[in-house]
Amino acid sequence: MKSIIKHRSFSKGVLLLVVALTLQSCFVAKDYVRPNLDTETQALYRTENLPTDSVSIADVSWKDLFKDQYLQQYIEEGLQNNMDIRIAIQQMIAAEAYAKQGKAGYFPTLSVGPNYTHQEYSENSQFGSIFSGGLDTYDVTADLSWEADIWGKIRSNKRASQADYLQNVAGHQAVKTQLISSIANTYYNLLALDAQLEVTKETIATRESGVETIKALKDAGQVTQVAVEQNIAQYNSARALQIDIETAIFKTENTLSILLGKTPQKFERSRLDTQSIDQDIKLGVPATLLRNRPDVMAAEYALIKDFELTNVANSNFYPSLTLTASGGLQSLELDNLFSANSLFATVVGGLTQPLLNQRKLKTQKEVALANQESSLLNFKKTLLVAGSEVSNALYSYEAETKKFVFRKNEVEALRTAESNSEELLKNGYANYLDLLTARQSALSAELNIIDSKLQQLVSIVDLYEALGGGWR
Numbered sequence: 001m002k003s004i005i006k007h008r009s010f011s012k013g014v015l016l017l018v019v020a021l022t023l024q025s026c027f028v029a030k031d032y033v034r035p036n037l038d039t040e041t042q043a044l045y046r047t048e049n050l051p052t053d054s055v056s057i058a059d060v061s062w063k064d065l066f067k068d069q070y071l072q073q074y075i076e077e078g079l080q081n082n083m084d085i086r087i088a089i090q091q092m093i094a095a096e097a098y099a100k101q102g103k104a105g106y107f108p109t110l111s112v113g114p115n116y117t118h119q120e121y122s123e124n125s126q127f128g129s130i131f132s133g134g135l136d137t138y139d140v141t142a143d144l145s146w147e148a149d150i151w152g153k154i155r156s157n158k159r160a161s162q163a164d165y166l167q168n169v170a171g172h173q174a175v176k177t178q179l180i181s182s183i184a185n186t187y188y189n190l191l192a193l194d195a196q197l198e199v200t201k202e203t204i205a206t207r208e209s210g211v212e213t214i215k216a217l218k219d220a221g222q223v224t225q226v227a228v229e230q231n232i233a234q235y236n237s238a239r240a241l242q243i244d245i246e247t248a249i250f251k252t253e254n255t256l257s258i259l260l261g262k263t264p265q266k267f268e269r270s271r272l273d274t275q276s277i278d279q280d281i282k283l284g285v286p287a288t289l290l291r292n293r294p295d296v297m298a299a300e301y302a303l304i305k306d307f308e309l310t311n312v313a314n315s316n317f318y319p320s321l322t323l324t325a326s327g328g329l330q331s332l333e334l335d336n337l338f339s340a341n342s343l344f345a346t347v348v349g350g351l352t353q354p355l356l357n358q359r360k361l362k363t364q365k366e367v368a369l370a371n372q373e374s375s376l377l378n379f380k381k382t383l384l385v386a387g388s389e390v391s392n393a394l395y396s397y398e399a400e401t402k403k404f405v406f407r408k409n410e411v412e413a414l415r416t417a418e419s420n421s422e423e424l425l426k427n428g429y430a431n432y433l434d435l436l437t438a439r440q441s442a443l444s445a446e447l448n449i450i451d452s453k454l455q456q457l458v459s460i461v462d463l464y465e466a467l468g469g470g471w472r
Helices: 002-023 069-081 083-106 153-219 225-259 286-292 294-315 360-426 432-466
Strands: 109-119 135-148 320-331 343-352
Touching (some): 069 083, 286 294
16 A cells, blocks of 8 residues: 555656656747847948958957057056956956856755754643643754746846856956056056156256347347246246146056056156057947947846846746655654654645736836846947947047148247247347247147147047957
């Protein structure tokens, strides 16, 4: 008789398992498909020279793009020590832990532990008359529970946690890209300030000499005291400009210190006129932003996560099949706990269909759908912003390249004008106002051409970042 009962119980267990495995093929969960982005990527770069090559400057390593040895060293240090990078790494580690938990969703839960129970019964109760003085129970019990993934809920939760992890990885890559760009731009700003300081010091020396010259001309009766005072004022203006530039250098070095995760300090560096970026400016087709731009990738992973959570919300409306089992040793006497007669086991298979739950499941589905739509819109917006940044950086680079030629011609003309004005003034063919104007214009032009050279470098760095370069 016992063997028949055991056989029937075993048959029922096998039947439930077969049903569970059969129903697992009936997934409700859908597979993610990237939305059609043809409209969003069409003419994304706003240029007549539409790229046809899938190769992009973003595919170039930052070590190959930036040749300056000091800059390479600082980027390496920043990637190791920058606080934002280190924070992003910790966030990535936390997301990885959740991803590992998601992968374990298919496994059963198992717990084991000893228990002691003492029950005092009323003497007037049914059990109190039998167990006078109470009842002691000792047991060692193992509890096991497993839910069959009939509708793909566990699978979707796993994929959602994986997408969340990859979103954090892309976030870490975005921080790297931004950091490299910030370090390069800050370094180039330092070089530009150094060049401007050098020009200013040369101007100060020239104007100091000019003050002596104008005083001699005043003594000769060729100019008035007003001319002397104007030249002295222009000399002091250059001295004040020197202080402003030195202050800017001090603050920029502090900014670079923060980027490198260091205390404020002075940094070794090369010269602006030695800087060049020889890489060909290749944009790549707009679709390459989907694999190069970390923020675009992160936005898509956020969409995938919300898509999978919508699958989970849908699967909650369907029945869940759960198998639970418990077994172990149980005895009224501690001495008999580990005997064969103390063994017990219980197996329960249940199919639960939610009916009334205070609208919780419907609310979860509506929220999940809203979050998914929001993530889709954010994904498309991020792609549009990326395209706009590429367009702006490309236009700036082309504009600064053209402008540099005119700035160079302007400097040459104004330096000649300054020299001629000074010579004419000495020979009495010009007035001191012509010389003052020429000097001021020449200094402004010198500073402008340095800024133009800086903007050329910055525009390439910005284009590199906009295309998603640097994180590889």
